[in-house]
Amino acid sequence: MHERGMQGQPLQLEEGWLCLDFANTVSWHASARPQEKLNTYADLVAWARSVRLVEDKAADRLLTEAAQRPEEAQAALHAARALREAIYRVFAAVAAGADPAPADLDTVNEALARGMVYLRVARAGDEFRWWWDVPRGSLTGMLWPVARSAAELLTSDDLSRVGQCADEDGCGWLFFDVSKNHSRRWCGPGCANRAKARRFYARIKQAGEDQ
Numbered sequence: 001m002h003e004r005g006m007q008g009q010p011l012q013l014e015e016g017w018l019c020l021d022f023a024n025t026v027s028w029h030a031s032a033r034p035q036e037k038l039n040t041y042a043d044l045v046a047w048a049r050s051v052r053l054v055e056d057k058a059a060d061r062l063l064t065e066a067a068q069r070p071e072e073a074q075a076a077l078h079a080a081r082a083l084r085e086a087i088y089r090v091f092a093a094v095a096a097g098a099d100p101a102p103a104d105l106d107t108v109n110e111a112l113a114r115g116m117v118y119l120r121v122a123r124a125g126d127e128f129r130w131w132w133d134v135p136r137g138s139l140t141g142m143l144w145p146v147a148r149s150a151a152e153l154l155t156s157d158d159l160s161r162v163g164q165c166a167d168e169d170g171c172g173w174l175f176f177d178v179s180k181n182h183s184r185r186w187c188g189p190g191c192a193n194r195a196k197a198r199r200f201y202a203r204i205k206q207a208g209e210d211q
């Protein structure tokens, strides 16, 4: 499946799935001190813009409307974080071979139900595309394709490719393993090198104690 943005444009994703990129908007997600990247509604819009989910013009419009209705923007941010945490926990459970909590699946389904009524198919050149007919003034429209992405991934044949960084300090990054033999363990070189260094020092320590 090739996910697309709100207006049918191609996305720019790190892990190939919108729901996983969204889940990764917290650093050290599996640690005792997770670092939030979405601290304001503007952060949420900036993320949506960065992955091309929302086009520049639409993003500017969202920021203007959020400035006029700060309380609603704050509520939208809270809804976004709640959906993200539910998605994170669902796929972290899947990656660990465990059952996701029904309440988290409910949260995904609620966002899905809210959004799907605005999903349309439209002619784009010589092909057809999904696009989202977001009502004017809605501040949460960008969450609907995220929920749909989670539903698509959960029901896809590739679900077993979902993994979580094996970092012991709690990096928690969720990834989609495209390696041939499903051998990916780390989010990237940072965590892989730290693990390598840790093994190296553990060996030295062990050798010291053995003497």
Ligand SMILES: [Zn+2]
Pocket: 165, 166, 167, 171, 172, 173, 186, 187, 188, 191
């Ligand atoms: Zn990592």
